[in-house]
Amino acid sequence: MGAPLQDLKRTGLYDLHVDLGAKMVPFAGYEMPVQYPLGVLKEHLLTRNAAGLFDVSHMGQVILRGATPTLSLERIVPQSIAGLAEGRQRYAFFTNDAGGILDDLMVANRGDHLFLVVNAACKDADIAHMRAHLTDCEIEVIEDRALLALQGPAAEAALSSLVPSAGAMKFMDIAVTDSDFGELWISRSGYTGEDGYEISVPNAHAQAFARALLAIDTVEPIGLGARDSLRLEAGLCLYGNDIDTTTTPVEAALEWALQQPRKSGGDREGGFPGAERILAEFENGASRRRVGLLPEGRAPMRAGTELYASEEAESPIGQVTSGAFGPSIERPMSMGYVAIDHAATGTKIFGDVRGKRQPVTVADMPFRPATYKR
Amino acid sequence: MKYTEEHEWLREEDGTYLVGITAHAAEQLGDVVFVELPEVGDTVSKDDEIVVIESVKAASDILSPLDGEIVEVNSAIEDEPGKVNDDPEGDAWFFKIKPSDTSPLDDYMDEAAYKTFIG
Numbered sequence: 112m113g114a115p116l117q118d119l120k121r122t123g124l125y126d127l128h129v130d131l132g133a134k135m136v137p138f139a140g141y142e143m144p145v146q147y148p149l150g151v152l153k154e155h156l157l158t159r160n161a162a163g164l165f166d167v168s169h170m171g172q173v174i175l176r177g178a179t180p181t182l183s184l185e186r187i188v189p190q191s192i193a194g195l196a197e198g199r200q201r202y203a204f205f206t207n208d209a210g211g212i213l214d215d216l217m218v219a220n221r222g223d224h225l226f227l228v229v230n231a232a233c234k235d236a237d238i239a240h241m242r243a244h245l246t247d248c249e250i251e252v253i254e255d256r257a258l259l260a261l262q263g264p265a266a267e268a269a270l271s272s273l274v275p276s277a278g279a280m281k282f283m284d285i286a287v288t289d290s291d292f293g294e295l296w297i298s299r300s301g302y303t304g305e306d307g308y309e310i311s312v313p314n315a316h317a318q319a320f321a322r323a324l325l326a327i328d329t330v331e332p333i334g335l336g337a338r339d340s341l342r343l344e345a346g347l348c349l350y351g352n353d354i355d356t357t358t359t360p361v362e363a364a365l366e367w368a369l370q371q372p373r374k375s376g377g378d379r380e381g382g383f384p385g386a387e388r389i390l391a392e393f394e395n396g397a398s399r400r401r402v403g404l405l406p407e408g409r410a411p412m413r414a415g416t417e418l419y420a421s422e423e424a425e426s427p428i429g430q431v432t433s434g435a436f437g438p439s440i441e442r443p444m445s446m447g448y449v450a451i452d453h454a455a456t457g458t459k460i461f462g463d464v465r466g467k468r469q470p471v472t473v474a475d476m477p478f479r480p481a482t483y484k485r
Numbered sequence: 486m487k488y489t490e491e492h493e494w495l496r497e498e499d500g501t502y503l504v505g506i507t508a509h510a511a512e513q514l515g516d517v518v519f520v521e522l523p524e525v526g527d528t529v530s531k532d533d534e535i536v537v538i539e540s541v542k543a544a545s546d547i548l549s550p551l552d553g554e555i556v557e558v559n560s561a562i563e564d565e566p567g568k569v570n571d572d573p574e575g576d577a578w579f580f581k582i583k584p585s586d587t588s589p590l591d592d593y594m595d596e597a598a599y600k601t602f603i604g
Contacts, residue, residue: 151516309590410521
């Protein structure tokens with residue numbers, strides 16, 4: 112095996128990726144598999160039709176302990192964490208004073224503590240942010256575990272063959288389970304729009320666990336390339352593309368991710384960074400909005416494409432933030448931000464692709480319905 | 486067959502040239518999902534961007550390797566872009582050009598030189 116590319120970290124599954132013939136690329140400071148010999152299109156379809164195994168060990172795993180870690184975390188996220196039942200997980204985000212999004216994350220209630228999974232590119236900043244604001248909590252960064260995602264209609268049968276209790280879990284349930292591969296931290300979730308699981312496994316067992324899953328004939332390894340087209344078909348945001356420090360939750364159409372107790376009139380209203388702007392936008396709306404976009408024809412409309420109200424208009428009314436070809440919907444798809452008066456589903460606008468105005472229609476997301484086991 | 490540093494191949498057919506991309510280029514691009522070809526009858530100059538290819542990864546432009554007129558295009562790859570990955574140096578040719586100047590051909594590589602070029 113060659114020396115690592117400069118300063119890039121490797122996950123505990125690096126040797127497995129190389130054995131499987133992955134094409135490795137730099138991603139968020141790690142050498143990660145962008146695709147395997149199957150290729151992005153087939154990997155995408157395989158995940159939708161059988162089960163895909165993803166290495167997401169580059170993401171940050173953090174345990175938060177304290178007297179009331181749920182209430183402590185609520186100081187830096189606009190979600191109801193105190194209302195999150197033990198054994199359940201919830202999507203959340205850290206906000207800044209301007210109401211922007213510092214990172215999005217998953218929060219699991221494990222009884223006397225919380226378990227968080229944060230994005231790879233943001234994890235150092237997230238940990239510093241938590242250490243600065245959650246001085247009443249102990250923050251343990253988990254460095255000795257891999258994180259795998261098993262996604263698709265065959266995921267339940269595949270994981271249940273190794274961990275029989277997995278089948279009884281519902282979407283966003285979490286469990287801590289002893290297994291032949293050490294203690295597994297399982298959630299029934301993922302980021303593909305498919306039913307499936309994310310599984311934290313001790314590094315010492317990670318390769319054996321991944322190989323045991325890959326030995327099941329419905330399971331294939333899937334790279335970051337297909338992960339991106341899968342999440343986009345599911346209408347899910349990629350932090351850094353679709354949401355960032357300059358986008359607010361209401362602009363990003365993430366109203367569903369805030370629970371009543373933290374909103375105006377709720378028991379624990381506000382009290383998070385940017386609350387004034389975010390709660391005002393809940394009342395009054397925002398001047399722009401993240402929408403789904405379906406380009407006419409077959410050409411993908413990629414991130415950075417400027418959007419216009421007409422073929423002649425000189426000033427853009429928005430921009431594409433993610434765009435790709437959707438292998439399952441068999442057409443190109445994008446998401447992006449548009450001025451609020453162009454955000455209604457069905458609005459026809461234009462994207463500037465290679466100097467030509469190409470028609471594109473504002474569309475509901477997800478582009479492909481999710482198949483979560485609720 | 487002649488090869489360009491832009492990873493195109495040219496194959497002579499009765500004074501015209503079929504042009505496509507090499508298997509190496511197709512492999513590097515990944516799954517092709519969109520192809521836009523020039524129009525038959527277009528007069529093109531060497532290095533004009535006359536084909537757009539979009540793969541699952543990115544958009545790429547294909548340059549005309551010669552001055553000349555486009556006399557035929559392979560519309561089948563616009564309908565089924567995946568053919569570019571399946572048979573890049575055979576059925577998935579892009580266009581046929583009738584050159585007005587064949588002198589650039591002297592600078593293009595033969596197969597052995599191209600293999601060395603891509604390492």
